[in-house]
Amino acid sequence: MTFDDMMKMRRLGDIDVSPDGRWVLFSATDVDLAKNTRTPHLWLVPTAGGKSRALMEWMAGENGGRFSSDGKEILFESGREGGEQIWLASFDTATGTMGEAHRLTHLSTETDGAIWSPDGGQILFTSAVYPDCNDDGCNKARDEERAESKVKARIFTHLLYRHWDVFTGDKRSHLFLVDADGGTPRDLNAGDEHDVPTFSLGGPTGYAFSPDGREIAYEEKKVDDPALSTNSDIFTLRLDDANAKPVKISTSLGGDFTPRYSPDGKYIAWRSQRRAGYESDRFRLVLYDRATKQLKDMLPGFDRWVDEFVWAPDSQRIYFAAGDAGEEPVYMVKLPGAAMQLTTNGAFGDLHVTADGKALIASRMEVTTPAEVVRIARDRPDAAYSAMGHDAVIGLNRDGPLPLYHSAVDAVTHLNDALLAQLDMPKMESFWFPSIDRVKVQGFLIKPPGFDAAKKYPVKFLIHGGPQGAWGDEWSYRWNAELFAASGYVVVMINPRGSTGYGQTFVDGVNGDWGGKPYIDLMRGLDYAELHSSFIDKSHECALGASYGGYMADWILGHTHRFKCIVTHDGMFNTESAYGTTDELWFNEWEFKGTPWTNRALYRRWSPMLAETNFRTPTLVVHSQLDYRLDVSEGYQLFDTLQRMKVPSKMLYFPDEGHWILKPQNSELWYRTVNDWVDQWTKVQ
Template identity: 35%
Template sequence: MARYTWPFWLLLLAPLVMAQTQAITPLDIVTLPRPSGLSASPNGSLAVYTQSVYDSKQDKTLRQLLLLDLETDIVKSLTDASSDSTQSEPFFLDNENIAYIQHTAGVDVDQLHVLNLESGDSYALTEFPIAFGNIKYNHKKSLLVFSASVYPGGSLEDAKQKDKVLKETKKDTGLVYDQLMVRHWDTFVPEKVNNIFVVQLENDGKYTVGNNTINLLKGTALQSPGFPMGDASDFDISADGETLAFVSKIRSPDNAWETSQHVHIVPTSGESEPVIINGDIPAASAGPKFAPSGVLAYLQMYAPQYESDRNRIIIWDPATGTKTTVAESWDRSPSELAFSPDSNTLFAVADEYGRHKLFSIDLTTEEITALTNEHALSGLSVLSSSRLLFSLNSLEHPNIAHTLDLDSKVLTKHSVSDALSSHLNRLDVSKPDEFVFQGALHDPVHGWILKPADFDASKKYPVAFLIHGGPQGAWSDSWSTRWNPQVFTGAGYVVVAINPHGSTGYGQKFTDDIQRNWGSYPFIDLQKGLDYVLDTNEFLDADRVVALGGSYGGYMINWINGHTNRFKALVNHDGIFSTLNAYYTTDEVYFSEREFGGVPFHTLNRLVYERWSPSNYVQHWQTPTLVIHSGRDYRLVDGEGFATFTALQRQGVPSRLLYFPDENHWVLKPANSLRWHKEVLEWIDKYAKVDEVAVRPEFDPQSSFTVQTEQFLSSTF
């Protein structure tokens, strides 16, 4: 082997060259490798997951299957990264064999394949006639559970045959509906529904599928997982494999204005129909999870029509039929549950103060203990009585596998793929700071501030003021490919992100306070929060502040434009122009009815809609605004964006419209995401990165609001 002698000065510079980082760009956000959720082996020593990477030159997303050894901390590629042959939903059949859905270009129906970890050999397992997914596997009885879209109560083969007939005979494209919902999220509601199927696997040296695939919802009007965004968390199998629990709605007209979703129990043998266990509660339930002992935990809301009510933890005992509420006084809303192997401890994931934390609940004493205090946790798996597996992401990085030793309380961060590691190591990531100020109702309000790359405290920086959607959501210490604050810090902005009234993780009252107060308490919080950071951080340039928001944040951008001129520019993504129009065109009618106090065709309720509608204050709009909307957004339809743009253009306010015909409420396609970021950054740069600031007249938002409201209501009613 040849040997090379490096000059001494070059050896000194090498660490500096290797450590050189760069500011994050939109391309980094889009091309950063994205790990999926983790699936653990039965013995808890391995975890399998997929990783996707966007190739911007080819405009293709490459995916591959990865294996993490939790003992040696070695990450191994099981398949090559490809766009024509990819894998999804991997899980362990046993400690040596992994199953996954194989997606191959040109194949009509993707099927489950099995990969042996020792030999590397793989083979096709299933030959189902239609697409399927949301897979769970019960090792005790070798039961494969999955969902598929079929005609109500029908079989997989029936769905295939009927689809074929319709394709051959139906010449028109007309869709006919006799009831709501007509469309949901980004899809017109089809005749078919999601049903849950179960089939036995056999293993005689090689896994095969049994002959009897059972639709457990046959003969019912039930649908599970929910359409169109339900997933495998909507159902669970008991440890003995005898029972399946699932949440379901019955398709009916009131689906559009009710959130009712109930827990059902059905034997996996299919010998009897599902039985509802909480039909007396006219609200949403979710996340059923069996304990090894056989009891069932699930999450229960009690407020009708309210998708952001506090989730209570209910435990149902199938032996007695009794239901017990756990930790009733805990003012948090858990979203994910898991039991310890002895069934005496319940693990729960819940938002708290800008984090997605993991808690343990002693089911004897109901003592609650926070097991994590930072970042955002997801994909919880119980490996043993003393070890948990999950992913953590933060404002600084995407999902990374972690294990927690429950005895020592040691949290171990595991290795990531070489591709993800090398990408992260070259990025100059902004570390978040926090602040708290007194907002509306004298409540403490929490916010985040992130400084730009190569920050210099002696300089003045423009501010990107981000407003979250929901409104029942929160800016948290979590990673996202949408609205990632690091994009703006990478572009030279200080990011300020406040969680005003209506946000989650600060107690249920704080979340509920926004109802019938869309333009008051949150607006006050945002104004006060911005004042606070400007007063306490000399490096912020008060004359170069831009505000950006999506969904409810987009609503607030329109509201801001009618109530203050303090911002240099605005960005409205999929926001509301008219609260009245939004009610009549949205998919989920219950949302507006809950937020504004009822149906708008009752006079008193209409007053609330009108009071908080940005459309009533367009005469005051002066701030340059970028409007973004998408054609498949059925939550807030594109007419809201067109109306906003029309109001701006007709009044001569500098404005621009960015429209995506093929996106929904979120811009998800990588190339479209790059265009979104390009337009947004160019827009705010145009107005915030200038040497001289134009002086515009300011009016008092409170007095202006009061006069306008009184005049409007007296003239209309």
Template identity: 30%
Template sequence: MTIPRLSVLAFIISAQLTCAAVAADAIPAKHAITHEDVWLMKRVGAPQPSPDGRWAVFSVTDPAYDSKEQWSDLWIKSLTDDTPARRLTFSKGGEGSVNWSPDSKRLVFIAKRDGDDAGQIYRIDVAGGGEAQRLTTLTLGARTPKFSPDGKQILFVSDIFPGNVTEDDVKKTAKERKDRKYSARAYESFPPRYFDKWLDDKQVRLFVMDAATGAKPRDLLSGSKLAALPGFGGGQGDEGQSLDAIWAPDGNSIVFSASTNRDEQARNAAYTQIFSVPVTGGDATQLTADKHSYNNLKFSADGKILFTLTEAEEAGKVYDLSRLASFAWPIANPAPKILTATLDRSITRYALPAGSNRVVFSFEYAGLEQLHSINYAGGDLRDEASLPTGSINSLNAGGKAVVGVWESAINPPEVYAFGNGAPKRLTAFNTARAATIDWQTPEHFWFKASDGRMIHNMLIKPANFDPSKKYPLFAVIHGGAANMWRDQFVLRWNYHLLAQPGYVVLLTDYKGSTGYGEAFARAIQGDPLKGPADEINEAVDEAVKKYSYIDGSKLAAGGASYGGHLANWLQATTTRYKAIISHAGEMDLMMQWGSSDSIWGREVNSGGPVWGDQAVWREQSPVLQGGNHAKGTGFTTPILISVGELDYRVPANNALMNFATQQRLSVPSKLLVFPDENHWILKGENSRYFYSEVHGWLAKYLK
């Protein structure tokens, strides 16, 4: 029987369609990114390689919208084979500050487990297995533990109250303060608060203890002349002050950096110098004698060189490059050897792989952070094998191994091994979920601004992008200003989630940004808002001209922190945008100077104190430009204002003044106040609500 030709053709077509359907079913359909995609990506911490280079330990957070359901544990991955990473701890409280013993058999870390009122030191036997053991039970907790070179002792940071000498003293003072009837705070030095915390009078100290349960910690600095100085202290963090401290190679002393002029922060830059103190305690010896700042101390494998990052703290300047420096050990000449003196870039992080006599490091440039190296003498600068996109956000060495975390805007963080050829991915916590999202790598472009500077930009396209269509443009402004837009996966202001409803997102590194040299970052001095804002406007013009799919009649702008400052300035000085988003943005330079937790840099940037005759304080305060309607500018653009009530970096009074001004001028405006958030929106449901409000505001005025 002969089958008619048309029937054969229909059969073939039907078979092809069936095969295509089967193939399509085999490939997961990609979807536009959701808030759940952003928030529920696992968060991979900085890996710590073992001294023998065989293992890496790192934290992994399983996020949840309800913080009570969130887990964070330590994982371990072999660096010698391809066996998958495995979970090392099973504790809901989470662990941090991991440090290996010199024999690569044990770990110490900080955790706050059942019965702990503060983070304590725990030790776990990686080689032999078993449960982690608590080593400290200090009233005020412990931070950043480090094994001694022989593995027999542990160095760590903790606090005491003024006048305390022993742990019994600390315990007694803590009880007295808990029982006292009044709630007032008293201050005699600046700042009284930091980000979302009112500061107290606890004093930071270095402790050493035997690496055994029941051992008694020894306070190395109490009673010393250094600790008695009114300006003594370390860098301020969420858990208190930190002292960057390491063991000297012989194990007989501790080398650390600390400030002696913290009490001058309202009128001077606080700089940190390098000191050493015997492991038995006593007076500390100052090893450097300048007004630079030193941090991130590390010894070479042979113990003959002390490496550090240093900033010059140049008087009258708002930004200093972070340079790689070294000292011959023991330090005889207090002047550092600057290894990257000819490199006009700020070193972000560095590592010292054994046997190479080279320092491996990274720095920011044009949206990327890649790997480079230099020899111990400061010569033979090289580019090392890096991924072509994205950013390295941690870097550590153990033995010859170098490991870190790499990520990009479309590749959430994973652990990678670097060196010995192309970077190698070691984990896959987020790869499957990321593969289901319809997103594209950022597109980079440069243009020459009217002030002669070359300006770098990244462009983010929405899901289901069609170049034949027209899309509104949302110019998103980074904070800082000493910061840079990076090709990375972010929780706050996630590029693709902002673009998701159908917007093209523009990310511009205006003058004042990092990654383009010291002069570029310093160009903001005396011009805190106008110049950067002009470059953002020019970037928008360039994008509209360059990309036919951008609808130049539908423009919006917004940002957070310094990005919020610029958003407020744009609203006051141009009417080109249909909508503005301002989170944690200053409204008045003088008010921000007097109410924030950081004032000296603002004074340097504006050329003098607020009571002087510097016009910047008045001419570049957004609120003072808002009524310029006769000039065709002033506040008219609809604005969404948001702020965390616990924000002490850009206090809520800025947002309140902003909203009051908008309402006074009958400008369409909305104020969002998050009572339990600080400078950033960090809680899952608050974040979801924030994005929905941003999307709603843009849709109202752009679509």
């Protein structure tokens, strides 16, 4: 596989299923490398499988397709006439054809995340507005005034003045309700100076309608110190009472996310964290009884993160996805709490249940295959529940793994089959090894195409970010393990302490110990791979990492000379300065157990900067101007230090990217620069 091959691949976006279960509506993004663009379009395919076809191909693109409750209309969002707006079109459920689209909204502040009300009469969406503005005219005038002003200075009076890759400014995300027949949208959070819903980098929406359409539930981080707190809560709001006030129904001190009503309206489920200030606490599935106002942990013994979930039509089952040992299977829990695993192999997401409850529609990807739409047959596994016992509550911890009920998984789309058939992408191999404290750690290895066991190959040693993340059987466009292997390398990846998918104790193992046990896990994992893979040339290895992986690459730079080169992308070099320049202060305060002035010893203990006298390894530094999670100054400090110490080094700087490299041509430069650097120092001449 080449970079050009990867750019030709069509990228699956979000999914929706028609109410009659006949059709899957999805978005797919096309990349034009020459034009430096990524454009999503709406596609349609029969649920049973068949030929996918584009419903429209507007130059501006379109996404967020959603069927109305009767399946006779589709809403979507597009910037066809300037600025993202909601559009509607009729849909023929028999033929799968869409009528002429018409624009519904005309907001200067644009729209996002639109969903239908249960009766199809209204649409709920978000828009970023000035909280003190009462109408769109006010928002428009304020924006125009700022755009025309010659003064671009800003005054800050609170923390979180910048977040991820933008300065937050005075606008806040609010929920709006608009009639499907048109009219002026109603701001449901008028005057609220907090974002509704909570900031997210993607995934399920943070709001939902009740089945009768009279109420919504949503997540909001209604705190005075958003840079210090992770405590988002779930609120409900009556829509049939103009004077109704939001009601907080969650009680956790941590984050609460993605509320979803049961189809019968009796419950609201959501994902909940218990510990305040810890963004990587276990995501539990909790159930709120609307009548009794009681909360219940649905899976108290399930020691994995519930990443997303969906109700079954009978309100007696919830399907959910959770990471486990490099995979992201689908599970099912039956009220009151018996659970089982339904799938293996690959990473599943964007779950939908057909109206008859007989199948799930989801996305699925593997390390060798980009995401595709699949159909998961439920096949009535009730007999398996009977064997478990009605009240069984089994979790992936001391109780052992959940029982596995194999469900058939069939491909619905084939977006990239023709291209993938031409490529040689070796399978990823898993291995386990013992590490410090008698803990077993998992690693993965990918051999190069055309592998010859009699030869020796250089190594690209990839280190994941987070630190609460994980390598696994997943496709990536930003750090594609198959593409790294394609140029004649063995790729080795380890999931050290802090990684997800191995239980919360394993996740917590990185807290306050950034360069300790996780570093040992990584080094022992590479030792194990070298010992058990005679084809590895351990004298020609390069370590590469981003985010926490970039931190670890910086740590490796000062603590071992085993590598021929290092690539560090958006890493933390100086723990103390990183505290003062990051956006989400709660992260640093949790991971380093306080502030630099309350726990300076721990910050300095794990600061890569303080080992600078040991720097010897040729290092490529990559950093971006719009990265507000780990400020570009971290990259500058490292590069300046390397240059002054005469260590062979190079810096790749992106003025127009954030924590991730997203623009196609920037991605091309990134891969070329990174691979050229590794080749320069590890390829045997």
